[in-house]
Amino acid sequence: MTVLRLGTRRSALATTQSGWVADRLREAGHDVEIVEITTEGDVSGELLTAIGGTGVFAAAIRRALLDGRIDVAVHSLKDLPTAPEPGLVVAAVPVREDSRDVLVARDGLTLGELPTGSVIGTGSPRRTAQIAALGLGVEIRPIRGNVDTRIGFVSSGSLDAVVLARAGLARLGRLAEVTEVIDPIQVLPAPGQGALAVECRSDRDDVVAAVSVLDDPDTRACVLAERSLLATLEAGCTAPVGALAEVVEGDDGLELSLRAFAGTEDGSFELRRSLVGTYDEPEDLGSRLARILLEDGAADLQVATSAGPAPDHAPHQPEQVS
Numbered sequence: 459m460t461v462l463r464l465g466t467r468r469s470a471l472a473t474t475q476s477g478w479v480a481d482r483l484r485e486a487g488h489d490v491e492i493v494e495i496t497t498e499g500d501v502s503g504e505l506l507t508a509i510g511g512t513g514v515f516a517a518a519i520r521r522a523l524l525d526g527r528i529d530v531a532v533h534s535l536k537d538l539p540t541a542p543e544p545g546l547v548v549a550a551v552p553v554r555e556d557s558r559d560v561l562v563a564r565d566g567l568t569l570g571e572l573p574t575g576s577v578i579g580t581g582s583p584r585r586t587a588q589i590a591a592l593g594l595g596v597e598i599r600p601i602r603g604n605v606d607t608r609i610g611f612v613s614s615g616s617l618d619a620v621v622l623a624r625a626g627l628a629r630l631g632r633l634a635e636v637t638e639v640i641d642p643i644q645v646l647p648a649p650g651q652g653a654l655a656v657e658c659r660s661d662r663d664d665v666v667a668a669v670s671v672l673d674d675p676d677t678r679a680c681v682l683a684e685r686s687l688l689a690t691l692e693a694g695c696t697a698p699v700g701a702l703a704e705v706v707e708g709d710d711g712l713e714l715s716l717r718a719f720a721g722t723e724d725g726s727f728e729l730r731r732s733l734v735g736t737y738d739e740p741e742d743l744g745s746r747l748a749r750i751l752l753e754d755g756a757a758d759l760q761v762a763t764s765a766g767p768a769p770d771h772a773p774h775q776p777e778q779v780s
């Protein structure tokens with residue numbers, strides 16, 4: 459293998475994330491060339507829910523991998539559909555950034571300090587549902603755009619606050635603008651938030667071997683549990699979902715602790731459940747917790763959250779463009 463061609467979207471966040479992976483691969487002794495790829499999610503100004511939702515970012519990059527135009531791709535794991543892509547493999551899940559959401563509000567305010575009637579911007583059904591369930595008396599307005607655009611709504615005074623992933627701001631060096639790191643007790647992050655997926659063709663043993671040195675087993679176990687929960691829920695629930703797994707010390711060694719949320723966007727119904735399982739069976743833990751959520755009411759949320767007849771299969775929507 460002469461040069462690893464690493465494909466990336468053009469956004470500031472995507473190029474930063476890809477640059478980080480490129481640096482790690484170069485440290486491991488590889489030559490890396492960055493190849494820019496435009497996706498539908500980057501060029502359309504529509505709300506993501508209108509242009510087809512999950513996977514709009516990943517699809518174009520995956521086509522480039524399958525066509526052989528690039529060898530390696532870096533995704534935000536939370537934007538990656540849960541279904542595996544035939545012919546491709548996630549060869550590394552590097553060590554995760556802080557997975558929590560943050561508030562960027564005017565005048566240094568926190569969620570609890572925002573006066574009644576304040577307007578918070580987010581295009582994420584997951585964030586909307588959990589903030590609405592807090593009962594703060596705030597209004598939630600759908601927005602989208604990159605990190606710069608979204609923070610700009612606050613600096614310009616058109617919104618009182620926006621909610622973003624801490625990981626994105628950390629990678630862009632913009633943590634100074636955060637006014638509150640939101641505790642997962644209030645808002646659970648998206649499954650996979652803060653983690654990257656480094657993907658390549660499964661038939662390229664040389665590339666898989668080069669990339670796999672970046673894998674962090676703890677992060678992989680956590681995101682496997684979170685994504686297995688999401689995948690199990692997708693069969694029977696279109697409600698917004700949050701999930702966070704953490705490695706914890708148990709009596710007989712390492713365990714995984716998984717917390718999850720499902721609810722309605724108007725905040726009138728919320729389910730929070732948690733479960734601890736063995737470190738070695740993350741997917742089993744995720745699907746077991748999903749079944750608990752479904753039994754306890756998540757299955758009925760399909761009707762509660764959609765206006766018309768329930769769709770056969772409506773995948774969960776990703777977060778806004780980064």
Ligand SMILES: NCc1[nH]cc(CCC(=O)O)c1CC(=O)O
Pocket residue numbers: 534535536537621622623624625626627650651652653654776777778779780
């Ligand atoms: N498509 C949105 C997206 N995808 C990944 C991140 C941030 C980094 C991460 O969660 O890994 C963001 C921005 C956000 O939600 O604020």
